[in-house]
Amino acid sequence: MAAGAAKLQLQERAPLPRTAWKLADLAVLALLLALLARRAASLLAVSAGGAAAAAAAPACTWCWVAALVCEAWFTFVWLITVSTKWSPVRFDTHPERLAQRSEELPAVDVFVTTADPKLEPPAVTVNTVLSLLALDYPAGKLACYVSDDGCSPATCFAMREAAEFARLWVPFCRKHGVGVRAPFVYFSSGVPPVRGGAAAADEFRREWTAMKGEYEKLVSRIENADEESLVRRGDGEFAEFVGADRRDHPTIIKVLRDNGKEGDGDGIPSLIYISREKSPRHPHHFKAGAMNVLTRVSGVLTNAPIMLNVDCDMFANNPQVALHAMCLLLGFDDEVHSGFAQAPQKFHGALRDDPFGNQLEVLYEKLGFGIAGLQGMFYGGTGCFHRRKVIYGVPPESTADIQTTRMRGSPSYKELQKMFGSSKELIESARSTISGEMLAAAPMADDLTSRIDAAKEVAACSYEAGTNWGQEVGWVYGSMTEDILTGQRIHAAGWRSALLNPDPPAFLGGAPTGGPASLTQYKRWATGLLEIILSRNNPILLCITKHLEFRQCLAYLVIYVWPLRAPFELCYALLGPYCLLANQSFLPKASEPGFMVPLALFLTYNAYSLAEYMDCRLSARAWWNNHRMQRIVSSSAWLLAFLTVVLKTLGLSETVFEVTRKEQQGDGGAGAGDDADQGRFTFDSSPVFVVPTALTALTLVALAVGAWRAVAGVSAAGGGPGAGEFACCGWLLLCFWPFVRGLAGKGSYGIPWSVKIKAALMVAAFVHLCTRN
Numbered sequence: 001m002a003a004g005a006a007k008l009q010l011q012e013r014a015p016l017p018r019t020a021w022k023l024a025d026l027a028v029l030a031l032l033l034a035l036l037a038r039r040a041a042s043l044l045a046v047s048a049g050g051a052a053a054a055a056a057a058p059a060c061t062w063c064w065v066a067a068l069v070c071e072a073w074f075t076f077v078w079l080i081t082v083s084t085k086w087s088p089v090r091f092d093t094h095p096e097r098l099a100q101r102s103e104e105l106p107a108v109d110v111f112v113t114t115a116d117p118k119l120e121p122p123a124v125t126v127n128t129v130l131s132l133l134a135l136d137y138p139a140g141k142l143a144c145y146v147s148d149d150g151c152s153p154a155t156c157f158a159m160r161e162a163a164e165f166a167r168l169w170v171p172f173c174r175k176h177g178v179g180v181r182a183p184f185v186y187f188s189s190g191v192p193p194v195r196g197g198a199a200a201a202d203e204f205r206r207e208w209t210a211m212k213g214e215y216e217k218l219v220s221r222i223e224n225a226d227e228e229s230l231v232r233r234g235d236g237e238f239a240e241f242v243g244a245d246r247r248d249h250p251t252i253i254k255v256l257r258d259n260g261k262e263g264d265g266d267g268i269p270s271l272i273y274i275s276r277e278k279s280p281r282h283p284h285h286f287k288a289g290a291m292n293v294l295t296r297v298s299g300v301l302t303n304a305p306i307m308l309n310v311d312c313d314m315f316a317n318n319p320q321v322a323l324h325a326m327c328l329l330l331g332f333d334d335e336v337h338s339g340f341a342q343a344p345q346k347f348h349g350a351l352r353d354d355p356f357g358n359q360l361e362v363l364y365e366k367l368g369f370g371i372a373g374l375q376g377m378f379y380g381g382t383g384c385f386h387r388r389k390v391i392y393g394v395p396p397e398s399t400a401d402i403q404t405t406r407m408r409g410s411p412s413y414k415e416l417q418k419m420f421g422s423s424k425e426l427i428e429s430a431r432s433t434i435s436g437e438m439l440a441a442a443p444m445a446d447d448l449t450s451r452i453d454a455a456k457e458v459a460a461c462s463y464e465a466g467t468n469w470g471q472e473v474g475w476v477y478g479s480m481t482e483d484i485l486t487g488q489r490i491h492a493a494g495w496r497s498a499l500l501n502p503d504p505p506a507f508l509g510g511a512p513t514g515g516p517a518s519l520t521q522y523k524r525w526a527t528g529l530l531e532i533i534l535s536r537n538n539p540i541l542l543c544i545t546k547h548l549e550f551r552q553c554l555a556y557l558v559i560y561v562w563p564l565r566a567p568f569e570l571c572y573a574l575l576g577p578y579c580l581l582a583n584q585s586f587l588p589k590a591s592e593p594g595f596m597v598p599l600a601l602f603l604t605y606n607a608y609s610l611a612e613y614m615d616c617r618l619s620a621r622a623w624w625n626n627h628r629m630q631r632i633v634s635s636s637a638w639l640l641a642f643l644t645v646v647l648k649t650l651g652l653s654e655t656v657f658e659v660t661r662k663e664q665q666g667d668g669g670a671g672a673g674d675d676a677d678q679g680r681f682t683f684d685s686s687p688v689f690v691v692p693t694a695l696t697a698l699t700l701v702a703l704a705v706g707a708w709r710a711v712a713g714v715s716a717a718g719g720g721p722g723a724g725e726f727a728c729c730g731w732l733l734l735c736f737w738p739f740v741r742g743l744a745g746k747g748s749y750g751i752p753w754s755v756k757i758k759a760a761l762m763v764a765a766f767v768h769l770c771t772r773n
């Protein structure tokens, strides 16, 4: 390739070498296979029943069979993980090279979803919205849509105030080249240093202080806004909220700012508030439903060819993010390589050393870059730039699917109506999106308010009936993790995706803190993932029938098997305590040569995962916290998700999207002094805590019984537990240490009695089973 041509490239796809890691991958795999082989050989010796073999044969056959099954499962999980991590790539983007091509920049519709003014304080959403309105991108080509599933006048009021404040904030950011354009972050540190003379510094300080004052006033207006008095206001601005129940109300759409109308001089993007119609008679499909409404409403208003979607707490941390994304969306010779561009989820003000194991840094860096090297990064629900036509179900040029050819060229009006519903305006705009080049899709209206009726029509909750929305068009329904499912549909259509990883990071958001919130989030994810496996969108099916690549399918499985791992991991965790209680063993004795295999595996595996954390510039503490949380999550959230989906499949219950509580940072500021307590595990009476509590108590009992037996010397000759079983229980206890503390803790740091009693009943039943002869 000529050097000259490479210079103009907007992006480069750089493979990341990892020879040493590959060797380590294979070493762990070899040890796993050795473990399986030895176990299988011992079991065969039993069934052969020869007197000579009896010495090497296990005492507790069924323990060995159970262990074999679990270890085979662990080997499978390791294999698909290795395949996913094997060949990572990085995408480098060069937005400065876009400078000469600024007329080519496509318009972007930005979607922000919020669902509950209590769990998601409007001040948080306001910061997200302001950071987006202030992006370095032509203001006439940006429009921001806020979806409010909470139908809250307080949120609507906050957005209106944000639109006002943007008049000051956006020019300020542009003038001074502000780095992070979410005001709460910008003002959380003092006056930044300025270059230039004392006079310039003085003037800047004055402007900075004035702006900070304005921001504080904005926050206090938002926080003091009271829903009751808002709807009763004389000017009738919030009249539509009178009597509106969040589960039952007509659509509310407010154009809070119209860039087209303000004239060219005004460099502030449009801002539109939407609370879609809700009715108890129609399922609303949670976030996926909200995204589909946003897609349609924006389709009849601005119809940008690119859509950016962020959660309400994920502010833009890099003002150039849209330009970086354009490098990926415009920078490939064939657009098939960037069906969408996804930024990894990263967190702001995250607790030190990831005490709740939900910052997912290693997951993104090790698995994420690996997936980027396959068919492409998964869609993560936030921080993602989509092509509108991809969301509309258009396959890439290169795939020659007979079923989907109707989506290329010019589909008939009837076909479009079948897919997109009956709105004339939407069909017209979809036609231009499907057939058009990036830029051809022109804005639908000069004046946004003139199209409100058309927008309300497509936001109605009965609009989707009989159409392809939620299936082949838009965000896919049927899973609590609509993001991964929607991304999978795009990959199955033959698109690839790109990883958007600029420096500084593209978006930052909040990670849940505390035991209940973290486990609820993991439970929702695991529930959604299992729903996908059990549906017609199973990746193995899509791999066979559509264009999902084989290793990409395995990569999806790495995540999808989370809830399926729970029963295996629980079973394996129970083997140690069982053996101590029942005076049995499931591992070779320390004196036998066979003991070296599990020992080496234990050491190598843990050293490997610790090294991964080190490689990602994280501490050993962060590794331990994540390792421990994975055991806790598996026995609580994943297990419960597994059971929930089993119940749903039997038709006994429904799954719901439980919104994560967002911490409002920067007000009052949680002191750094109580850092240790912030990371301390908290509990409530939720059923997720029952099994890990039982497991902890059981391990304590088992260790006590095992120790007593060893001291009293009553162990059966040869058959009883050895160092291996004791080590397993000890390790388990270390992993579940937050629960050991919780057994004795007070307040939210203590496990509630209702949970303890249920756990105690489980332990009693298990001990009875183990010791019954």
Ligand SMILES: O=c1ccn([C@@H]2O[C@H](COP(=O)(O)OP(=O)(O)O[C@H]3O[C@H](CO)[C@@H](O)[C@H](O)[C@H]3O)[C@@H](O)[C@H]2O)c(=O)[nH]1
Pocket: 112, 113, 114, 115, 116, 120, 147, 149, 285, 286, 287, 290, 310, 311, 312, 313, 380, 381, 382, 480, 481, 482, 483, 521, 524, 525, 528, 657, 658, 659, 660, 661
């Ligand atoms: O009925 C609903 C429920 C949720 N949301 C919004 O969905 C977003 C994500 O919800 P959150 O509670 O923050 O979930 P997280 O677990 O933090 O989100 C991750 O996981 C979700 C799938 O489970 C994805 O949708 C998200 O994009 C992804 O960031 C938020 O903006 C909510 O306001 C709605 O708009 N309507």
Ligand SMILES: [Mn+2]
Pocket: 311, 313, 509, 510, 660
């Ligand atoms: Mn979130």
